[in-house]
Amino acid sequence: xxxxxxxxxxxxxxxxxxxxxxxxxxxxxxxxxxxxxxxxxxxxxxxxxxxxxxxxxxxxxxxxxxxxxxxxxxxxxxxxxxxxxxxxxxxxxxxxxxxxxxxxxxxxxxxxxxxxxxxxxxxxxxxxxxxxxxxxxxxxxxxxxxxxxxxxxxxxxxxxxxxxxxxxxxxxxxxxxxxxxxxxxxxxxxxxxxxxxxxxxxxxxxxxxxxxxxxxxxxxxxxxxxxxxxxxxxxxxxxxxxxxxxxxxxxxxxxxxxxxxxxxxxxxxxxxxxxxxxxxxxxxxxxxxxxxxxxxxxxxxxxxxxxxxxxxxxxxxxxxxxxxxxxxxxxxxxxxxxxxxxxxxxxxxxxxxxxxxxxxxxxxxxxxxxxxxxxxxxxxxxxxxxxxxxxxxxxxxxxxxxxxxxxxxxxxxxxxxxxxxxxxxxxxxxxxxxxxxxxxxxxxxxxxxxxxxxxxxxxxxxxxxxxxxxxxxxxxxxxxxxxxxxxxxxxxxxxxxxxxxxxxxxxxxxxxxxxxxxxxxxxxxxxxxxxxxxxxxxxxxxxxxxxxxxxxxxxxxxxxxxxxx
Ligand code: DMJ
Numbered sequence: 136x137x138x139x140x141x142x143x144x145x146x147x148x149x150x151x152x153x154x155x156x157x158x159x160x161x162x163x164x165x166x167x168x169x170x171x172x173x174x175x176x177x178x179x180x181x182x183x184x185x186x187x188x189x190x191x192x193x194x195x196x197x198x199x200x201x202x203x204x205x206x207x208x209x210x211x212x213x214x215x216x217x218x219x220x221x222x223x224x225x226x227x228x229x230x231x232x233x234x235x236x237x238x239x240x241x242x243x244x245x246x247x248x249x250x251x252x253x254x255x256x257x258x259x260x261x262x263x264x265x266x267x268x269x270x271x272x273x274x275x276x277x278x279x280x281x282x283x284x285x286x287x288x289x290x291x292x293x294x295x296x297x298x299x300x301x302x303x304x305x306x307x308x309x310x311x312x313x314x315x316x317x318x319x320x321x322x323x324x325x326x327x328x329x330x331x332x333x334x335x336x337x338x339x340x341x342x343x344x345x346x347x348x349x350x351x352x353x354x355x356x357x358x359x360x361x362x363x364x365x366x367x368x369x370x371x372x373x374x375x376x377x378x379x380x381x382x383x384x385x386x387x388x389x390x391x392x393x394x395x396x397x398x399x400x401x402x403x404x405x406x407x408x409x410x411x412x413x414x415x416x417x418x419x420x421x422x423x424x425x426x427x428x429x430x431x432x433x434x435x436x437x438x439x440x441x442x443x444x445x446x447x448x449x450x451x452x453x454x455x456x457x458x459x460x461x462x463x464x465x466x467x468x469x470x471x472x473x474x475x476x477x478x479x480x481x482x483x484x485x486x487x488x489x490x491x492x493x494x495x496x497x498x499x500x501x502x503x504x505x506x507x508x509x510x511x512x513x514x515x516x517x518x519x520x521x522x523x524x525x526x527x528x529x530x531x532x533x534x535x536x537x538x539x540x541x542x543x544x545x546x547x548x549x550x551x552x553x554x555x556x557x558x559x560x561x562x563x564x565x566x567x568x569x570x571x572x573x574x575x576x577x578x579x580x581x582x583x584x585x586x587x588x589x590x591x592x593x594x595x596x597x598x599x600x601x602x603x604x605x606x607x608x609x610x611x612x613x614x615x616x617x618x619x620x621x622x623x624x625x626x627x628x629x630x631x632x633x634x635x636x637x638x639x640x641x642x643x644x645x646x647x648x649x650x651x652x653x654x655x656x657x658x659x660x661x662x663x664x665x666x667x668x669x670x671x672x673x674x675x676x677x678x679x680x681x682x683x684x685x686x687x688x689x690x691x692x693x694x695x696x697x698x699x700x
Contacts, residue, residue, distance in 0.1 A: 221617065228624055228675040233281045235631065235640070236668045239659070240278065240286050242638030243270055249293055255639035256657035264312065264661075265302045265361075268293060273316045273661035275324035276693055277669040280681065291324065295332040299339045300361055307358040307367050310347045311376035313340065315442075316661055318383045319693040322390065326696055334390055341387045341396055352427045353402040355380070371430065374420045377403050378443035379690055381450055386695050404450075408464060413494035414475060416467030418443065432495030436472060437504035437552075442690040444468050445509060448517050453687045454698055456520070465517065469526065475499075477529065480555060480589070486539065487532040488555055488589075501555035502592070505600050508537035508549075509690075512606035515613045516683065527613070534610050537603040538622045540589075547629030548597040548646040553589040591647065598642040599634065599659060601666030601692065608674040612683055623674045630667075666692035 167175065239255075247253035247260030251269045254260060271290045278287040299317075302308060321337035324330070347355035347366045356366035357376050381404060384396035406427045412418055419429045420439040436444060447468065451461035472489065478501065480486035488503040489510055514530035517523060540549040604623055611619035633651060634640045640663060642656040669692050673681060686694035 225620070225675040228620075228627070229672055231631075232627060232668055232672045232675065233283070235627075235635075236274075236277060236281055236664065236672070237283060237286070238635070239639040239664055239668070240274065240283070242636075243274075243664075244286075244289065246638055248289075252661065253639055253659055254657045255636045255641045255659045256655050258638050262303065264316075265306050265308050267297050267299060267302075267317065269316055270659075270661040270664060272297075272320040272324075273665035273691065275320055276327060277664055277672075279324065279327045280669060280694075281672055287324075287328070291328070291330060291333065294321065294324070295330075295336055297336065299336065300343050302361050304362070306362075307360045308344070309376075310344055310355055310357055310359055310366075311379055313344060313359075314380040314383045315689060315691040315693075316665065318344070318387065319689045319691055319695075320665065322383065322386050323693040323695060325390070337387060338391055341384065345396070345399065348399045348402075350424050352406060352424060353399065354406060354422055354424045354427055355403065356424065369424065371421050371423055373439040374407075374418050374422060374429075374443045375439050375441055377422055378407065379446055381446055382453060382687070382689050382695060385450070385453065385698070389698060404460070404464075408460065414471050416464065416469070416471045417475070417492070417494070418468075419494065432493045434476070434492040434494060435504075435507075436476065436489050436510050437491065437502075437507040441506055441509060444472075445513050445690055448513060448520070449687045449689070452516070452520055452697070453695065455700065462521065466521065469514070469517065469523075473529065478555065479532075480536075483539075485532055486536045486589075487529060488536050488553075489533065490555070502552055503536065503540075503555065503589070504552040505537075505540070505549055505597075505602055508533075508540075508602035509605055511537065512602075512609035515606070515609050519613055519683075530606075530610060531614070534603075534606050534619070537606060538626075541603065541626055541629065542622075544646045545649055546597075546633045546643070546646050547625060548633055548643055549600075549603060549626075550591055550646050551594040551596055551598070552592055554592050555589050595645040595647055596642060596656070597634075597646050598656070599630075599640060599663035599667055601662055601670055604667055604670045604674065605688075605692065608670045609683065611674055612678045620674060623671055627671055662691060 170178070239253075242255060242258070243253040246258040247270070249268045249271070250260035251262045251264040251266060252260060253270065272294050275287060275290050275294065278284075278290060318337055318340045321333050321340060325333035325337060343361045343364075344359050346364060347357075347359050349366060350356060355372060355377055356369050357372045358367040358369070359365070360367055381397075381400040384400040388394050388397035407418065407422070407429075410427050410429055412429060413432060413434070417434045418440065419431050420433050420435060421430045422428070423430050434440065444465070447461045447465035451458060451465060454461070456462070476489050476492055476499070477487060478490060478499075480488070488501070489507050491500040491502055492498070493500070511530040511533035514526040514533070518525075518527035518530065537549070540553055541547055544550070604626060607619045607623045607626075610616070611623075630640065634643055634655070636655065639659050642658045642660070644654045644656050648654050681694050686696060688694050
């Protein structure tokens with residue numbers, strides 16, 4: 136049968152069909168009717184299923200229906216503001232935090248036991264800290280504090296069999312991280328349980344890391360190759376890495392009776408005490424290992440600088456206020472910080488922040504990091520120990536800012552850092568971060584004027600960090616003001632709502648997004664169990680439970696008993 140040429144082809148080009156050619160549509164139609172009935176039904180069902188899957192996937196992407204949570208998955212006790220019921224409320228809140236710890240531990244135990252970290256979405260594991268089970272070691276004392284003794288025993292049984300003198304081939308250990316997480320974790324687990332095997336393991340960790348100090352000055356190298364029994368040569372190390380090992384090595388010397396550890400760590404303090412600084416008590420973050428000089432002009436109380444300052448105060452407390460060097464150095468640093476690095480929001484008089492300084496370029500950056508939120512806790516502690524009431528006032532205002540970093544986002548989680556407006560002209564500060572600016576989500580802002588106090592930068596993630604709840608715990612214990620408990624509870628609820636997975640808790644990519652399933656980063660650092668949950672638990676515990684008068688918490692929240700006299 137001859138076909139008449141059509142005016143408009145069914146094909147995509149505009150060419151009319153010639154005699155003898157059939158349109159694509161009519162060819163498909165003809166084939167379809169040549170099929171028997173069963174095949175047509177099967178084919179239709181198949182096509183419908185594929186279409187359905189595509190539509191469902193698009194809907195999930197747009198509406199995120201699987202994430203329409205009605206609230207946290209734990210039973211949340213009602214909020215009770217009545218003073219008479221505080222003890223009752225605290226107990227229920229402690230129970231909720233303890234359940235969170237048990238949930239995270241069980242997931243780790245089921246899917247990643249003995250490995251460094253659980254990946255809490257895929258339920259896989261990683262060994263990015265050498266494969267010695269850092270989550271497990273970092274978590275031991277939190278389990279003990281929460282009276283999760285069966286879980287503590289599970290962890291100890293594994294930890295005492297780890298050989299810290301052997302690492303995966305080619306792996307080199309970060310000196311500072313290993314000290315604050317594993318050495319400290321083993322030391323406090325020993326002090327709590329008096330299980331001698333834990334002290335032996337702590338000693339092994341202390342020993343395999345000691346070669347870091349084999350430099351011409353005694354300023355440590357940042358990484359150690361434990362398989363080779365030596366450090367990895369480097370020209371520089373950052374301030375926090377070299378200056379946040381002193382408490383741990385001092386405690387190890389105390390418990391073993393071997394002064395070599397404390398002496399090596401103290402030498403770093405002595406060198407940095409003497410070295411030239413751009414401003415009294417303010418230390419640029421890079422140290423030249425061969426000379427002990429401070430290079431670059433970057434000064435921060437955030438990442439890479441933070442815990443150096445923290446440890447001046449904490450060594451003073453640890454040594455029963457006997458060593459005046461630490462007091463002098465701490466006071467000098469805090470006075471300069473207050474003079475040069477602390478500013479106040481033009482929009483909210485209660486909102487203070489600590490920015491970063493570049494002493495070479497003479498620039499102040501109005502960037503306030505989540506990591507810097509340990510500062511209010513440190514100031515409050517210092518105000519008590521050194522009788523500095525002004526520091527407590529500043530601590531309160533900084534804690535308020537840290538809380539607002541959470542309170543003003545739609546998720547109630549706080550970002551890695553925020554950027555403040557300039558004090559002078561109410562415009563944006565002229566800093567190297569100008570291009571980063573993006574407006575903060577105001578969804579939960581109490582009123583837009585106050586919420587205008589800061590902006591978010593590129594990194595809007597919350598990686599389960601502890602600094603804000605750490606400060607809330609200390610501020611509550613020092614001031615007795617119950618508002619810190621309410622703020623801590625609000626943060627805990629946000630953690631439950633947005634970061635909880637079937638097996639544990641996950642870092643969150645963008646605190647301004649409610650598209651939960653695509654925000655979970657499949658990562659849970661050990662400090663979530665070591666610090667975040669511990670500080671929340673202690674926030675709702677009586678103040679004499681692991682009292683700040685008897686213990687000093689290392690930078691990873693491991694509570695060391697003060698030095699025996
Ligand atoms: C922790 O490992 C320690 O607190 C460290 O001093 C810096 N911050 C991380 C957690 O944020």
